[in-house]
Amino acid sequence: MSLFSDNIRTLRVKHKISQEKLAENLCITRGRYVKYEDGTSEAPYDILKKIAHYYHISIDLLLSVDVRKIDTEDLLKLENNRLVLPIMVDREGENFIEVVTQKVKAGYLNGYADPEYIESLQQISLPFLGPGKHRGFPVEGDSMPPHENGSIIIGRYVESLGEVLDGKTYIFITKNEGMVYKRLNKNKKNALVLESDNRFYPNYEVKASDILEIWEYECNIGRSDMKAKIEEPVSVEKMFLELKREISEVKESIKSR
Incomplete structure (x- = not known):
């Protein structure tokens, strides 16, 4: 058994729908669906997507979160079945x-x-x-x-x-x-x-x-009130010009000795 198998069984029972009826909505046979719910076969992406859309829940949650531990009705619903965020609220209903x-x-x-x-x-x-x-x-x-x-x-x-x-x-x-x-x-x-x-x-x-x-x-x-100080990147050309200047100064110093 897998978390995904447990989740789709939990959701099906919660929505009071039979395996046959759900399989019909997914456009597959009941026998094929039973294998997903029993964990004897892994559902391909196209079936995952259909199940996610059917229950209006993200694929992420179907695969990685035990839906028995959360109230799916209170989760934030996002477009295109994107990730549904768990939200914590205080006693006044304000988001933490x-x-x-x-x-x-x-x-x-x-x-x-x-x-x-x-x-x-x-x-x-x-x-x-x-x-x-x-x-x-x-x-x-x-x-x-x-x-x-x-x-x-x-x-x-x-x-x-x-x-x-x-x-x-x-x-x-x-x-x-x-x-x-x-x-x-x-x-x-x-x-x-x-x-x-x-x-x-x-x-x-x-x-x-x-x-x-x-x-x-x-x-x-943050704790700092320091003004930002961004150093300008030194170009390769500038570095060579500075090196050339220093070399010239060294040569002049040698000549003057």
Whole structure:
């Protein structure tokens, strides 16, 4: 048995539908469907997609989260069956802001769709942010001044790629790069070009299919009030000219002796 098998059985029973009726809606035979529910056969992508659309739930949740532990009616519904986010709220109904600290950052790629992992994160409340789902992420390195290493970026969840705009900064959760905070340089058809405000770091491209989540910058939580200082990158030509000047000075010094 697999988590997927348990999930589709749980959902079918919850919706009070027979295996035969569900198989008919999926345009397959009952015998074929039973193998998926019994775990004796793996469902291909086209069937996964049909089941996800039938129950209005993301494929991610079907494959990685025990749906018996969550109330699927209370989850955030996104377009095209994108990932459904677990949301924590306080007694007044205000959304908590989960903070992904440096300590737990490594586990976010595996836990971002797991309600138990999200519930275990530290939580804060910032009422001035207004509507939307927000989450805090740690800044690492010096690629995005004035945000220093160790500060926290609060981002608002972006539901679709069509919402992102050139020139704005976002937290990108990607399959290959992990968690990065970058400025959107160019919104291409099937990819995004990301750039650092520190020009020492080169731009790079991320495929749309590689992106798991996007969080638009809302505010920064940090301890420093230092003014950003970005050093201009030194060109190779400038380096050679400086070296040439120094060599000339050495030669002149030798001649004068």
